[in-house]
Amino acid sequence: MVNPLPNILVTGSTRGIGASITHALKHRALLIGHGRQDGPEVIGADLSDPAAADRLWDAALTRLDGRIDVLINNAGVFEATPVDAPLPDWQAAWARTMQINLQAAADLSRRAILHWRERGVGGRIVNIASRAAYRGDSPAHWHYAASKAGMVAMTKSIARGFAGEGILAFAICPGFTMTGMAEEYLASRGGDKLLADIPLGRVADPEEVARAAVWLALEAPASMTGAVLDINGASFVR
């Protein structure tokens, strides 16, 4: 029987925003998730390894019977690197963040495009970037902001370059989004002060980001390709 549901690979689906996305896609897609380690419905691949994204694509394709229709690049790290860190540590931190947040997403997007080309069909890529792409981030997170700005630029390049082949690309830029324990989360993002900067008066729920991701993955009009959606309680409007 032909499977009428789209096949979707979601990276970083084990928790946080990725877990909300897979939850919201349940019954609407055939899913394969991804995390650092193998698990039920999850392919393990450490994206800090430059070869891992390509292996993940192959494994996901096998698990989804040779067809992937939508790629959601959500996995990412937010790791502090102080400006006075020794140069080797500083450079290693930059390389790690760039590898996980940007290069792995690029490698997966590349495979997705080649896959859709080979099959002569279109497809969709949804990239979870960040408000930091436009606004910048803390003094210890330039590399994070740069990786997310790179992701936005990559999204727009894919949209412009491959729309003629029916390949669509979108990005979402969440602001603070409450994943995990509230206290731990707030502490990692600078404490209560962060709320003062959000006109909506609260950080986003992962479910709000997931709703936007699902809409882009399944429903957004093709003419929207290249669009970047902000989800930040008006803490940064552009």
Ligand code: NAD
């Ligand atoms: P999280 O830390 O809760 O989850 C991150 C996911 O990425 C996990 O599933 C983890 O397994 C995966 N991951 C991280 N490093 C990996 C590695 N080396 N190899 C394989 N998988 C790895 O994060 P989250 O808050 O849910 O964030 C999800 C995405 O949203 C990220 O790209 C993040 O940058 C972005 N984002 C989050 C916020 C926020 O405030 N939570 C704001 C803006 C953007």
